[in-house]
Amino acid sequence: MKQMQTTISMRRSSMDLRTWIEDKVSRNHDRVFLIFEGREYTYGEFDRNVNRVANALAGLGIGRGNKVGIILPNIPEHLYIWLGAMKLGAMDVPINPQFKGKLLHDMVDHCGLDALVIDQDIYDDIRGEVGSVNRKIVYAGKAGGVAADGVLCFSSLVKEASGENPPVVDMKGGDVVSFIFTSGTTGLPKAAMLPHTYYIHHAEKWARIMHTSREDRFFCPLPLYHVVRVTGFMTALASEASFVLGRRFSSSRFWDEARETGFNVFAGHFAIYDMLLSMPERPDDRENPLDKASAILPRCLDRFRERFGVDKCYNTFGMTEVGFPCIAALEEGVAQDLCGPPGDDFEVKVFDDADEELPEGTVGEIVCRPKKQDIIFKGYYRQEEKTLEACRNLWFHTGDLGYMEDGNLVFKERRSESIRRAGEFIPIDHTEEVLRSHPQVKDAAICGVQSEIGEQNVKASVVLKDGATLEPEEFAAYCQKHLPKFAVPRFVEFIDELPRTPGTEKVQRYKLRERGIEGAWDLGKH
Structure with missing residues (x-):
């Protein structure tokens, strides 16, 4: 992986997430940032909550190079733990709360977590699977809870912690800050190691293409253990906007939530728009604040715009490992799955089985590589052979099929066996x-x-x-x-x-x- 990045001419970015986020906070300290279930938090309040978690984790010995697992639903504490660990130079490892049994055990064991924060509602069901983690912290909501059997109580730890910034840690843009599990059709889901610059670069790219600003309000009801962290949460920060966090997506409640909270930017995935279009029509369908939506398939575009009055729609080709090499601002009447041209940050090509480039219009495997430093993953944790296989011949092989047309990438289909x-x-x-x-x-x-x-x-x-x-x-x-x-x-x-x-x-x-x-x-x- 290192060889892949050093053989291509790139501009190095040295900014770390802590510096980047604290700069946003300093410029917007008293403005509303996070909205969750009717409560608003300013940028300053949000940062103090992150600091409390960071200082609490530091008190447990968590620091640079440690790994902190998160098995929580979409709640503010998920964000505080992620960014609190980051401020210490540690890495967060978010895990789907639905995972259980041998799969969960193997994922936890594979990553070698130094601490794990778990939702109390599921802890009793999975305590056997997470037994290898020494520092287990149970989140029990605002009411708190009683720690037992060597398990710590999150609310008790954070209650006494300082809201001031923890000591500065030497961090660089290329340092790994998160493990995000990717889909695996065979074996364990792979833990993609994402650096600081990955988050900053792709968030700023989305903000630039969508022309978002501090006047916008983002909505994210999709799981924070996915790369939606970038398109939702991080892009809101890049825009210095406000961010509405939803516990879960509800097609029946979506438009009511839009009217209640005022969000006008939504980063979803293609199935979401199918679900919204399948809902019974209402007289007030067009009476909503939403004016920017991604990632929507072109086949849904005209129906979605006409029914809900959403002006700006975007499609993308992206995945956890490489972020978003292509983003398209969609025009009316586009029928094929147009993903847009590669930006100035990526090369994107279509190869045959021998890794030879195919002519335009010919379907093959989509491959890409970055033109800038540290904007893609650093490999799969403890899976060097799979990293080398994916990055063979200095190209990341997506396993997805598509073709090029007039310089644009057109997506065809996913891996034949994936579900x-x-x-x-x-x-x-x-x-x-x-x-x-x-x-x-x-x-x-x-x-x-x-x-x-x-x-x-x-x-x-x-x-x-x-x-x-x-x-x-x-x-x-x-x-x-x-x-x-x-x-x-x-x-x-x-x-x-x-x-x-x-x-x-x-x-x-x-x-x-x-x-x-x-x-x-x-x-x-x-």
Whole structure:
């Protein structure tokens, strides 16, 4: 990875996130920044809360190079812990609160966390999976809680901590500040190591392209353990704007929340817009403050604009590892999945299987590389071989398909075997391992089938042991107990054997997809 970056002419950025954020605070100290469930916090109040968490963590011995896990919903404390750890030179490792079982255990173990802050509501269910972490801190809301069994209480720690800035730590723009887990179709989700400059660069890029300013108000109801941190929270900071944090996305409440809070900028993902368009029409659909929306697919653009009156819409090609190489301001009538031209910060090409560039209009794998220093990930933590594979021949290989047209990138489709549901890429190996762990199951595989509203549903194809019987309701209950909600199969079919490729014995998922869902048991109807 280091070789990849030093062989390309780049401008080095040395600014760290702490310096960047504290500069924003100093210029906007008394202006409203964070809005959460009716309460407003100024830039100054927000920064003092971050400092309290930083000083509390420092009191536990957390400092430069340490890793702090976060298993929390979308609440202000998630932001305070992330940025509090950052101010100490530590790295935050946010984890999806829905993860459980062996998958969660392996992720925590893989990262070697020095501390972990957990929502009390789920701690009892996962205490076995996080036992390897020495400093466990339970967040129990404003009411606080009683620490037991060596577990610390978040509210007690922070209550006595100072709101002043912690001592300055030597940090550079290229230092790793976060681990963000990326989708993995095989093996563990990979922990992408993101540097300070990554956040600053891509947030400023979005703010510049969308022409946002301190007069804007951003909304983020999507999970903070994803790269939406950049398009939502960090871009609000880059714009010196205000930021509305939502606990979760609700298609039925979205427009009411817009009217109540006044947000006019929303950074979503394509399935969100399908869901909003699927809602029953209302006479007041166009009576809302929203005037900037991303990332929306061109196929939804005209309908979305016409129905909701949103003026400025954007699409992008982006992913955790590289941020956002292409961003397009969409015009009316665009039918294809146009992602825009590469900016001055990236080279983007389309390669064949031999890593040879393809001519315009020819579909191949999308690859990219940065022209500036420290604006992409630093590799996958403790997965050097996967880092080298992804960055072979000095290009990051996205695994996604597309083509170039008149200098613009046009997205075609995701990896053939990936499954995305509810905004999450499903770790296929671990999901199938859970399915096969049922005592009546001999073999099992999952595949993605088309959903009525964007993205995909999960279908499980299950082979039972000889003489075994299993009701689909029982199997679904088992899955719900051991899998995160988004990975639980909606459709279940029992078959005699899985189709496999002779020789390699790999499951032929395309054949499972071709079988469709006719005759499969449907959890959605039970």
